Amino acid sequence: MGDCVMTFQIGGTSNLSKASAGNEGAAPSVRVAIPPRSLLVLRGAARYTWQHGIPEPDDFLSDRRLAIIFRRVKGVPDIAMASTPDVDDSERVETSKGIKANDEASVFSALEAAGNPQLVLFDGFNAEERFGHYVREKLPDAMRILDMQDFHALRLGRERLIAEDASAGAVASYLPTAFDEDLQRELAAVHRCDVTLAISEHEKELLVDTYGLPSWKVVAAPFGFDCSSEELPSYEERRGAMFIGNWRHRPNRDCAKWLIEKVWPAVRQRLPKLKLSVYGANQTPEDAALTQENVGAYVRGYCRSVEKAMQQHRLLVAPLRYGAGVKGKVLEAMQHGLVVVTTPVGVEGIAPPDEFPGYVVETGAEDPEAFADAIAEALRDPSEWEVRQRRASALLAESFDATRLEEELRDYLRERWQRLAADRQRDFVGQMLWHSSLRSTQLMAKYIAAKEQAGTLQQTLDK
Structure with missing residues (x-):
């Protein structure tokens, strides 16, 4: 398919909004409905000349969206992203929540449509639980990457302390223990993947120093910003x-x-x-x-x-x-x-x-x-x-410059890709978690798919 972005809509209906780039407000935008089980391909002018995006829903209770997004990243092999963008990961959701069509054939078709990518990115540990076994079965040689987003078990544990009226110091210093079920799920997903993107050096250090992850499996991938100097409004030009x-x-x-x-x-x-x-x-x-x-x-x-x-x-x-x-x-x-x-x-x-x-x-x-x-x-x-404004700009340029962070991440992924086979041979915990007796997420997903197919068949027979 060449240089394109492909979105396979699994669950929920989304509306893609497109407007001509550089002419915002001069021409009407176009809204395109993306129903479940549809494939959207953006290439050429549709990708680069027109602005596009999924608008925020007006209704808080609007339908959840579940999709797999494929895109090409410069300098590394083809990459696919498995994503569950509208599932609130701050909740303890089960692996089946929000999924309307996650059967094996649908996921395999999406991977084939993307040209069987060599890198697959899971957008959160829930996405890895839902799609990781499919990717491993269909693309055993692809490098599986987990984007943690943030340390969910840490956030949920702190939230429980707030509910118990714990002190600010206790909340800030809290760390989940080995008995924490949220931590168990999250670390299992981290171990099953070849690479984990931590949102900061702080959370990378937690994974490595506190929870025993091999340092070569985790890389800090913080937010990046355009740090080119520009004149900012002064104190007097601002209010409130x-x-x-x-x-x-x-x-x-x-x-x-x-x-x-x-x-x-x-x-x-x-x-x-x-x-x-x-x-x-x-x-x-x-x-x-x-x-x-x-x-x-x-x-x-x-x-x-x-x-x-x-x-x-x-x-x-x-x-x-x-x-x-x-x-x-x-x-x-x-x-x-x-x-x-x-x-x-x-x-x-x-x-x-x-x-x-x-x-x-x-x-x-x-x-x-x-x-x-x-x-x-x-x-x-x-x-x-x-x-303090100037000091903040200096800190941003020093630690969060997008150009530098992109180069560092690309170099890291290229190096990991080249030694992927050797790394898997020394990743004992990761391989152990793929043992058939421990694949609970795979068995649950297959059960859900079979249950949905049986329900569809029953509805057909009832008609």
């Missing part, structure tokens, strides 16, 4: 503070609620005119009702231009009480010139708290007054604000 995060992600909802209900009233006692704007997709009526005009806290809904919104504000305030991974909102804020006020969880994987260029409130996840003090301090001196 903001928070942004998808409401469907529970740490974001918890943070926004804590910020509006507990922190912001304390902020207004110090800065009576300071306003807060909270942005995020997948907002429910209950989320919108959090707006408190009497203290200047407004829930704005979906943000159509993150860059524009961020460059209008002075501060990103993110009193995150739990979570894992690297917070993209914090890095984007640094890119667009905001000074960040957050907690130790908010800077995890970015910088040690005492080296972060913004303000890290050690007790901010449990002490609204301390967090409010930090916000007031961040706005006290415009010259200090500008110093």
Whole structure:
């Protein structure tokens, strides 16, 4: 098929929105429905001349989407990505949840349509559980790569501690034990794959030093940003503070609620005119009702231009009480010139708290007054604000430059590809987990497929 992107829609119906690149607003966009069991191929002008994407659903309870996406990556062998993009991984979902057609023939057909790629990327451990055995059976020589996104077991464990009213220190220092079922599932997927992409050096170190993964199987692959210098709006050209995060992600909802209900009233006692704007997709009526005009806290809904919104504000305030991974909102804020006020969880994987260029409130996840003090301090001196803005830009360029990170990842994958066969011979735990007696995910998937086929047959007979 050459240079193209292919999407095999397994479950749920999506609407692809396309508009001519460079003419946004000048010509109407085109919406194309992608029903289940359909194959979408984008190549040539459709891929490069026209902007395309899956819009955020207006309805929080809209149909889930399940798809396998194939694309070519420069400098490495052909790569396929198995993805379950609309399944909320913050929930403990079973491997069958949200799947409407995951039988062996469908997955094999999708892999064949992609030209039997040599690299397969699983977008989260749930995707590996669902598709890993199919890929191994159909493409035994392909390199299987797991993108962890973040350390799910760590995030879920911290969430349980929040529910138990644990201290901020206990939440920040928590590590799952060997008895944690979420950890068992996640580490099993990591071991079954040839390569795991960790979102930060911090989570790579956890996998290697705490949980015993071979260091050669894990690589840090953090978010990358365009770090070319550009003139950012000054302190005087900006106003107020903001928070942004998808409401469907529970740490974001918890943070926004804590910020509006507990922190912001304390902020207004110090800065009576300071306003807060909270942005995020997948907002429910209950989320919108959090707006408190009497203290200047407004829930704005979906943000159509993150860059524009961020460059209008002075501060990103993110009193995150739990979570894992690297917070993209914090890095984007640094890119667009905001000074960040957050907690130790908010800077995890970015910088040690005492080296972060913004303000890290050690007790901010449990002490609204301390967090409010930090916000007031961040706005006290415009010259200090500008110093911290410059330091944030320097940190971003040093650690999160997209061009450098892409080159490093490409070199790593090329090296791993060349020694794949030898590495598998020394990967004793990974090969052990593929032993037939331990393939519970494969057996479960085959059971689900057989059950769905039986249900379809019964419906036909009933007619």
